Amino acid sequence: MSYQNILEEIENEILTITIDRPKKLNALNRETILELHRAFKAAKDNDEVKVVIITGSGEKAFVAGADISEFADYSPKEGKKLSADGQEKLFDYVANFPKPVIAAVNGFALGGGLELAMAAHFRIASDNAKMGLPEVSLGVIPGYGGTQRLPQLVGKGRAMEMIMTAGMIDANQALQYNLVNHVTSQEELMELAMSLAQKIMKNSMVAISTAIKAINANYEDGVDGYEVEVKGFGDSFGTEDFKEGTSAFLNKRKAEFPNK
Structure with a gap:
């Protein structure tokens, strides 16, 4: 299947989906969300795929957020539809995906990027990762499940602080918060993701x-x-x-x- 904003590679029954918009720090626009939905939908029906790893291209960002230029002039009705459509097509779809999904977080995972990582079944991070939900600094709130999944993962108080301050935490703090399971070097991130996927595939x-x-x-x-x-x-x-x-x-x- 041909995509403009993502790359796919299947190796040993492991599908790696890479968000590939490095000039935009892999920001999620509507087209990328739709392509990710199509990729996951195809993977669901592909017997050659046992585990999915999702990551971002380049060394700077997993996903630096949503593409704000697309919705800066939206009405409340359009904003609600944007959130509902995104959750249905991607974030809830990933969270309830019947095959294991690992997020390999390299660099920035902000806003919609952190929400995508949180939708995965678990997360690993490179030591240069930075994570946060800065939406309130734009006068809006997280709209792709962030207000729900972050408290589930890190607890209500920490989620409140992260969202209210719009601040970022680094990889080691994310590990301390139980937001990620493992932290490794950027060079070894995908190797670790593959190793975990292979351990998973030994089971039913x-x-x-x-x-x-x-x-x-x-x-x-x-x-x-x-x-x-x-x-x-x-x-x-x-x-x-x-x-x-x-x-x-x-x-x-x-x-x-x-x-x-």
């Missing part, structure tokens, strides 16, 4: 997909996450992966999951 992808759904259910209003877990646990007993995993364990051999 069917079970992982079910686990993603169950974990996310804990954060959905009106949904009993325990019930989702019970159902997912029970459903697992009907999969070929369960038969293979238990057989391998009992026979003291390495499991070869069919991912069915």
Whole structure:
């Protein structure tokens, strides 16, 4: 599939999606959001893709934010539609993606960039990463899930401070806040992402997909996450992966999951 603003590469069943607008510090415009949606949608149906890594091109930025020039003159109605469409097409889509999504954060992840990273299932960062939600400095609030996901990850008080001050935190502070899982050098960032993806793929992808759904259910209003877990646990007993995993364990051999 041909794209203007993103690059794709599949290697050993790992899809790397790179946002490629380096002159704009990989800022998200409507076209890039739509291309990312198309890329994730294609990956969902591609049996050759087991894990997705999302990152930004160049050394300066993962995604430095949204492309403000696109919506500076929007009306309230247009602003609401911008937020709703973006959440549906990309941010919620990534958060609920049935395959693992790792954000490899290199450089700036600000505004919509941090919101995209937070939508991923977990994050790793290079030691030069800077993260923040500076929207209130523009007279607006985060509109792609930032007010919801940041408190879930770092706690209410820290999220309030980060959003109210519009400030940035560095990679080590992000690690301390539990916003990222690992910090490494920029040179080793993708190597670490690949290593984590390979560890994930040794396990049942069917079970992982079910686990993603169950974990996310804990954060959905009106949904009993325990019930989702019970159902997912029970459903697992009907999969070929369960038969293979238990057989391998009992026979003291390495499991070869069919991912069915």
